[in-house]
Amino acid sequence: MAIVQGRFCIFCGKKPNEKTREHVLPYWLLELTGDPTRVVTFGQDFSREKKPIRYSWSNYVAPACDACNNKYSKLESNIKPKVEALLRRKALSVGDYVELLDWLDKVRIGIWFVRHLIEKHPSKVSPNFHIESRIAQKDRMVAVYVFDAQPKGINLIGADSMIFSDMPSCFGLRVNDMLLLNISSDFFCSAGCGFPFPATMKLQIGGSDSGKMVLQNFQYPTDFKNLITKLKLFKPVVWLYQPIPWPSTEPSFQGGFLGHFNKFDSRLASLMLEGSHCQGALFRQFEGSVAVHRGLSESIELDEVVGSATTMLKNIAASIYDAQRFVFGAIKHERHVPDQEKKFQKAYHNMVINHAKELAQLYRSGRGWPQSPKT
Numbered sequence: 001m002a003i004v005q006g007r008f009c010i011f012c013g014k015k016p017n018e019k020t021r022e023h024v025l026p027y028w029l030l031e032l033t034g035d036p037t038r039v040v041t042f043g044q045d046f047s048r049e050k051k052p053i054r055y056s057w058s059n060y061v062a063p064a065c066d067a068c069n070n071k072y073s074k075l076e077s078n079i080k081p082k083v084e085a086l087l088r089r090k091a092l093s094v095g096d097y098v099e100l101l102d103w104l105d106k107v108r109i110g111i112w113f114v115r116h117l118i119e120k121h122p123s124k125v126s127p128n129f130h131i132e133s134r135i136a137q138k139d140r141m142v143a144v145y146v147f148d149a150q151p152k153g154i155n156l157i158g159a160d161s162m163i164f165s166d167m168p169s170c171f172g173l174r175v176n177d178m179l180l181l182n183i184s185s186d187f188f189c190s191a192g193c194g195f196p197f198p199a200t201m202k203l204q205i206g207g208s209d210s211g212k213m214v215l216q217n218f219q220y221p222t223d224f225k226n227l228i229t230k231l232k233l234f235k236p237v238v239w240l241y242q243p244i245p246w247p248s249t250e251p252s253f254q255g256g257f258l259g260h261f262n263k264f265d266s267r268l269a270s271l272m273l274e275g276s277h278c279q280g281a282l283f284r285q286f287e288g289s290v291a292v293h294r295g296l297s298e299s300i301e302l303d304e305v306v307g308s309a310t311t312m313l314k315n316i317a318a319s320i321y322d323a324q325r326f327v328f329g330a331i332k333h334e335r336h337v338p339d340q341e342k343k344f345q346k347a348y349h350n351m352v353i354n355h356a357k358e359l360a361q362l363y364r365s366g367r368g369w370p371q372s373p374k375t
């Protein structure tokens with residue numbers, strides 16, 4: 001079954017001028033991980049009593065316009081050798097990792113988009129929400145895990161949760177014997193990286209500003225922290241954060257970003273990515289220390305994970321759902337709806353959180369890979 005019901009380009013949100021389709025999981029990745037035409041079970045059809053959906057990975061496609069398809073195929077051809085290098089346990093450069101983070105933004109949002117399309121999800125996808133508006137727009141993170149022996153294959157871990165459906169900010173992508181844990185969310189690591197951040201973020205629900213995020217009480221840290229965030233993860237071989245400063249049109253912020261942020265601010269300038277005015281450096285989290293990498297050609301070697309720090313894939317899979325709850329919980333919901341509706345929404349909110357808890361528990365208990373394609 002082909003998934004082409006959407007009438008807007010997955011990348012730019014405009015009406016596609018050609019009948020071009022984008023493989024959300026690129027074909028090179030399908031080939032690298034097995035038979036690209038293999039059939040997997042993934043997700044549920046909301047229009048057919050949530051029946052499980054089976055389809056071929058190669059039909060995991062979304063509409064795209066010709067121009068965008070060409071533009072993003074360049075990103076795909078750049079990423080392929082980098083993923084292959086990681087699978088050979090080779091170091092990548094800072095520039096490579098920044099591109100990998102862009103690619104993970106693309107894949108993560110693409111999966112969310114297709115999931116809504118194929119599951120005929122009751123909450124409709126807005127054409128305002130598309131891939132281009134989410135690449136390198138929010139603070140982000142990647143943790144790389146490697147394993148001794150895993151069968152060839154892909155897993156999209158976390159993409160089956162209700163949190164992901166609500167807020168596609170965190171997922172895990174297993175590619176053969178490697179797993180990339182990826183997060184991207186508003187101000188997720190700004191505070192820890194020493195960048196201006198709002199102490200309160202309130203997502204407006206109902207009322208005239210529904211869907212908007214209200215940011216309050218901006219704070220200006222003087223340095224980055226030893227632990228960038230309070231997120232607890234199993235030790236990866238590479239753990240990188242990248243803050244993305246928040247643009248501002250206020251004239252008092254000369255740098256075009258919130259906070260005391262301009263070219264004369266030597267402290268913040270020293271934490272920006274080389275040659276970039278809108279992306280922070282990569283902050284590498286080690287146990288008890290942080291290294292800041294600004295130079296695009298700096299090498300990021302793989303760390304060793306041995307002894308008690310090692311763990312099984314199922315536990316790392318479970319930790320992805322815990323990470324989803326961590327990111328989801330950082331944003332408060334402010335409801336402007338009648339009391340009765342508020343009650344219902346709060347109950348739903350708790351259900352969303354409990355669903356992630358249950359999925360984490362399922363993985364942890366070793367009872368398999370619920371709703372996640374295992375091929």
Ligand SMILES: [Zn+2]
Pocket residue numbers: 009010011012013014064065066067068069
């Ligand atoms: Zn487009």
